[in-house]
Amino acid sequence: EDKRPAAAAGAGGRSLRFVRRAGQDRVYRVDLDTAKFSTTFDDWIEKDLLKLSPWDVRRLTLDDSTCSFGADEASGRLMIKLDRSSRAELAYDDKEAKWSLVRLEGFDDKNQAKEESLAADEELASAKLNDLRNALGDLKIIDVVRKPAGLSADLKAEEAFAGDREAVTSLAQRGFFAVQKGDMVSSNGETVIGMKDGVEYLLRFGNGTTVSGDGTATQEEAPADGAGASPDAEATGRYLFVTARFNEGLLEKPALDPLPEPPAGADAATPDGDKDKQDTDAKEATDAGDAKVDGAADELKKAEEAEAKAQAALEERRRVEAENRRKQEQYDEQVKGAEKKVRDLNNRFADWYYVVSDKEYDKIHLGRDAMVQKKEPAADEQK
Structure with a gap:
């Protein structure tokens, strides 16, 4: 001023x-x-964080684990302690409007995976899975914090970043840790969302935090009598690290039609030289006498019919090739579109940690106990 x-x-x-x-x-x-x-905050923050439609979700991977970080007293290096509980892969059929379990793994005390299956009296909690899917389409954040320098556009940890102790410590304080090969682990598991367009979102959940309220972060804690929340009130939330990647396995492969085989005997009729030979034979037969004219005419007619069939087969083969080429080009465009979308999303996510409320976190991070429920007894069993 x-x-x-x-x-x-x-x-x-x-x-x-x-x-x-x-x-x-x-x-x-x-x-x-x-x-x-x-x-x-709520007036200027991007409302639609993930920019996805819940109806396009096709796959979910729910990794329920905890990871803690601490310094080794002898070396001073940060050490990681991982405790894995379960990992579930689920698929959604939009035509049947139904979830199915693709794979379920449990882990022992040494974090060794063991494949499991649902018990006879268990089933997927479809209502909670649908709530998770819908929450992703309207994921509300209550705060943002700028990430440290040294993370590339695809959010992989660069070598120089791994050597920056201050930056690594800052990351670890929020529940994220850079490991070898440029990958990261998080303190409270992950949720992976696979979309039908081939884009895959990876949500890593970090440590809990509190956010000073300006109205947005404290709405859920407003007094029951309707009085406004104090400007100094705080909301509890959790750090969220978001990345996107391309998964070609999510795209439906083009169904290419097999090329038709040429008709039997077409090889002898297709080359022009063979037809010339038939014409020559017919002429020689005519010169030899009227007795052979009819036979030569029949041979010529057969040759013309064979040639017509070969030509029709060739045209059909060209039609199938053109249709297959169109399908493949359409698929290739889908791949390019998904790869571009991934780049655009990662450019948006690259600079920020996001903070989601505990209420949102509970919706989008489900363990085995939350995603599985007991079957309701059949009507005849209730009698």
């Missing part, structure tokens, strides 16, 4: 502010009502 007296500033009694366009050195004094520029 221009603090000079209005008369000295030539403002005619108006309150002026200094403004400058980004990337330019020139500074302006303008008459500006700053009340129009809200500082409320």
Whole structure:
């Protein structure tokens, strides 16, 4: 704000502010009502974080695990302690509107995986899985924090970043740890969402945190009598690390038609030289006498019919080839579109940790006990 007296500033009694366009050195004094520029978090944050439609979700991978970090007293290095509980892969059939279990793994005390299956009296909790899917389409965040420098656009840890102790410690304090080969592990498991367009979202859940409320973060904790929450109230949430990647296995492969085989005997009729030979034979037969004319005519007719069949088969083969080429090109365009979308999403996610409320976290992070329920007894068993 221009603090000079209005008369000295030539403002005619108006309150002026200094403004400058980004990337330019020139500074302006303008008459500006700053009340129009809200500082409320919910007014300027991107509402649709993942930009996905719940109806396009085809796969879910729910990794229920915890990971803690601590410093080794002898070496001073950060150590990782991983405790895995379960990992489930699920598929959604949009035509049947039904979830199915693809694979379920449990883990022993040494984190060794063992494939499991649902008990006879267990079934998937479809209502909770549907709630998870719907929550992804309207994922609300209550805060953002800028990530440390050194993460590339695809959010892999660069070598220089791994050697930056301050940055690595900052990451670990939020529940994320860079490991070898540029990958990361998180303190509270992962949820992977596979979409029908080939895009796969990886949500890593970090440590819990609190957010000072400006209205958004404390709405769920408002008093029951309807009184407004205190401006200084805090909401509990959890850090979220989001990446996107391309999974070609999510795309439906093009169904290419087999090329038709040429008709029997077409090989002898297809080349022009064979037809010429038939014409020559017919002429020689005519010269030999009227007795052979009918036989030569029959041979010529057969040759023409064989040639027509061969030509029809060739045209059908070309038609099938063209249709297969169209299907393949359409599929290739889907691949390119998915790869571009992944790049665009990762450019959006690259700079920020997100914070989601505990309520949202409970919806999108399910363990085995939450995604499985007991079957209701059959009607005849209730009697």
